[in-house]
Amino acid sequence: xxxxxxxxxxxxxxEGAIVSLNCTYSNSAFQYFMWYRQYSRKGPExxxxxxxxxxxEDGRFTAQVDKSSKYISLFIRDSQPxxxxxxxxxxxxxxxxxxxxxGKGTRLSVIA
Amino acid sequence: xxGVSQDPRHKITKRGQNVTFRCDPISEHNRLYWYRQxxxxxxEFLTYFQNEAQLEKSRLLSDRFSAERPKGSFSTxxxxxxEQGDSAMYLCASTISGANVLTFxxxxxxxxx
Numbered sequence: 001x002x003x004x005x006x007x008x009x010x011x012x013x014x015e016g017a018i019v020s021l022n023c024t025y026s027n028s029a030f031q032y033f034m035w036y037r038q039y040s041r042k043g044p045e046x047x048x049x050x051x052x053x054x055x056x057e058d059g060r061f062t063a064q065v066d067k068s069s070k071y072i073s074l075f076i077r078d079s080q081p082x083x084x085x086x087x088x089x090x091x092x093x094x095x096x097x098x099x100x101x102x103g104k105g106t107r108l109s110v111i112a
Numbered sequence: 113x114x115g116v117s118q119d120p121r122h123k124i125t126k127r128g129q130n131v132t133f134r135c136d137p138i139s140e141h142n143r144l145y146w147y148r149q150x151x152x153x154x155x156e157f158l159t160y161f162q163n164e165a166q167l168e169k170s171r172l173l174s175d176r177f178s179a180e181r182p183k184g185s186f187s188t189x190x191x192x193x194x195e196q197g198d199s200a201m202y203l204c205a206s207t208i209s210g211a212n213v214l215t216f217x218x219x220x221x222x223x224x225x
Contacts (some may be wrong), residue, residue, distance in 0.1 A: 008152060032212040043116075043203055043216035044155065088154050092212050099145065099168070100214060102154030 003027050006089055006103025015112050019076040022101045023089035026070065030091040030101075033065050035074045038086045038105065047087070048074065079110045116217035118204050124223045125194055132190045133220040137206030144187050145214060146179055147203040155203055161187060162209060194224045 006023045030032055031052055048063040050056045050072075057063075058065045062075040066073035072091075079112055086105040092098050117136040125131050137144045142163050147155035158177065159169045163184035172178070176194075181187040191198055201221050205214035 004154075006154070034213065036216075041219075041221070043118075043205075043218045045216070046213055050215055090154075099157040099160060099171075100155075100212070101157070104152065104154050 001026055003101050004091060004103040008011070008049055008104045010056055010084060010107040010109060012109045012111060013079055014022060015110055017038060017079050017080060017110070018081070019079050021072075021074040021076075021087050021089075021106050021108070022038065023072050023091075025072075025091060025101075026092075027101075028067075029093035030070075032092045033072050034090040034100070035063055036090055036102075037071045038087040040085075044088055050076075055074065079108075081110050081112045092103075108109060116204055116206050116215055118202075118217040118220045120220060122223070123219065124222045124225065126225050127195055127196060130190065130192045131187050131194055131222060132187060133202050133204075133222075134188050135204030135217060137204070137205075138215060140214070141184075141206035142184070142205045143209055143211075145205040145207075146182055146187070146189050147205065147216075148173070148184045149201040149203055149219070152222075153172045158189075191222070194222075196224045198222060206223055 006086045023055040035048040037045040037047045060077045064073040089103040090100045124201040143161040146158040147156045161181040179189045203219045205216040209222045
């Protein structure tokens, strides 16, 4: 079993839809959770960062972490064509001393 | 602050040749990471530096891979005797000690013919 599991999609939604992206993980030591967005042929860019369990909202984006279920989610409200990208979950156990472990990424297309 | 800079952006080489990639991190970042990303996969950790010290290198894929950060600023990743399986995007990222969030460069794409 991989440490981080993420459905690679692809996921195609109409403009304005609510998108739900998810990852599960097996390492209970993970405490720091991130979502990165990656456009084609570009490097990943940080979208959301959360520590431990709970919710965090930033504009149209909401990140949720459920450590008891080892499950994290990213919700995108009012999705736009510009949101079309690959979304990577990433997580880490330590405070900068352990490398980020990434999921495979979910490719999202938002159709106008 | 111009972000993390990687060079070259794309390298095409023949099997058996050596290639070197360069990464210039954000100037105040003392930690520098190298990741590899193959098609349809997430980034895979290779190695990282704190200043000039290489703190983890056991994940380098083989002894053909090596990395340096001689003065604690820019870093190079070298792949010797390239194989077709080395074709991938090589990503560099930087951060400050104790931080978890990495800032990535645009990547260097390697194609081995």
